[in-house]
Amino acid sequence: MHSGSGALTEGVYYILLSLTAPLHGYGIMQRTEQLSGGRVRLAAGTLYGALNTMAERGWIAALAGDQDSRKKEYVLTPAGREILEGELQRLEELVENGRRILGGTGA
Amino acid sequence: MTMTKHKLFFAWQFEEEEQWLEEMAQQGLALDGVGFCTYRFRKSAPGEYRTRLELLAHSPGHPESQDYIRFVEDTGAELVGSWFRWVYFRKKRDDGDFQLYSDLPARLRQLDRILSLLAVIGGINLLCALADLLQGLLPGLLNLAVAGLALWGGGRLWRRRGQLRRDQELYE
Numbered sequence: 001m002h003s004g005s006g007a008l009t010e011g012v013y014y015i016l017l018s019l020t021a022p023l024h025g026y027g028i029m030q031r032t033e034q035l036s037g038g039r040v041r042l043a044a045g046t047l048y049g050a051l052n053t054m055a056e057r058g059w060i061a062a063l064a065g066d067q068d069s070r071k072k073e074y075v076l077t078p079a080g081r082e083i084l085e086g087e088l089q090r091l092e093e094l095v096e097n098g099r100r101i102l103g104g105t106g107a
Numbered sequence: 108m109t110m111t112k113h114k115l116f117f118a119w120q121f122e123e124e125e126q127w128l129e130e131m132a133q134q135g136l137a138l139d140g141v142g143f144c145t146y147r148f149r150k151s152a153p154g155e156y157r158t159r160l161e162l163l164a165h166s167p168g169h170p171e172s173q174d175y176i177r178f179v180e181d182t183g184a185e186l187v188g189s190w191f192r193w194v195y196f197r198k199k200r201d202d203g204d205f206q207l208y209s210d211l212p213a214r215l216r217q218l219d220r221i222l223s224l225l226a227v228i229g230g231i232n233l234l235c236a237l238a239d240l241l242q243g244l245l246p247g248l249l250n251l252a253v254a255g256l257a258l259w260g261g262g263r264l265w266r267r268r269g270q271l272r273r274d275q276e277l278y279e
Contacts, residue, residue, distance in 0.1 A: 009279045011210060026182045043209035044179045045161065049216075071181050 008087045012050055014040050016076060016084045019060055024071040025051070059083055108150045110136060115144050118221050119260035121160060128158040128195075141188040141195050156197040157205045159184075162220045163192045179207070192224075211275045218268045222261055229257035 008016075011032075018031035028051075029042050042050075051074060054060045059080035063073040076084070112131075116124040128138055131148060137156045140147035165172045167189040176186050176194065184198040184205060198205040208214045232254035239247025 007279075009210060024181065025178055029182060041204050041206070041209060043206035043213070044182045044184065045175075045207035046209045046213045047182075048175055048178050049213060072178075 007090065008083070010036075010040060011042055011046065012054070013084070013087055015042070015047070015050055015054070016059065016080055019074055019076040019080070022063055022073040022075040024073045026071075028074070054080070109139060110148045110150075112146045112148065113144050114146065117256070117260050118162070118224055119264045121162070121221065125158065125160055128160075132156050132158060132197075138187050138195060138197055141190050141193075143190060147188075154200055157200055158187070158195060158197045159205060159207050160193055160195045161207050161217065162224065163194055164220060166192055167194055211271055211278065215268060215271055215275070218264055218271070222264055222268070225257045225261040225264070229254045229261065232257065 014032040014035055015028055017035060018028050023031060025044070025047060029044075029047060032040050032042055051060065055062055055074070057079075058077055060074045061077050063075060114127070116127075128146075131138070131146075132151070133154050135151055135153040135155075136148035137151035138146060138158050139149040163169075163172050163175070167173075167176065172194075179196055180186060183202045184196040187195040187197050189195065196205075196207070208217060232250040236247045236250035236254055239245075239250060
């Protein structure tokens, strides 16, 4: 992942999408699987690395959480929402061009 | 009931090792502890557990490793044991899919960790071999053999890494 405006991986895209409400790691895995109809399954190590990188970038924030719960919860930040909206625009362009040129099977 | 088996896997055989542990699990032997070339199994229902192993960047006691291990455990897996920087997790098959890495960059990172470990082992042994052999000391031959082995294994992993990298040009 570079700091430019490149494409997000679908894993990152779904992680961000699932964090519109606070979730801990396992919750993100379940939400992502559910959102993608079972297609995208995040592995624990992959998710861990992605969460740390996104928290460093300020796209998501770790919530303090109560003392009893050792599970860290994450939530989308305004900066993360902006990234997500930019990505959505990019994806729309891809889909539009695909439909236009291939004859729009979905139209 | 527990059973201990001794078996040697080299660092570049981590996939074969995982495959072997999977076969043991299918026979109803769930991994329960690890040590140098040592695997302790406990009787379980056949195929009850899926086992995954990984080389960490730091020792298992390091705070960063602890944080990571806790994270993986929170996803429903349990740490079975560790040896050196290798950690072994298992998860009940009924609790869903269990992978540590689902994307190419993470799999490449794992390969790079093993490659740098092999480079260090190979490098140290090569230096020891040179120092010994220049003085006519024969134990240096042993170091030379270890260095050669590390180089050979590293070469295998390096080719594998190249294939993964070509995949990365087409897929994320």
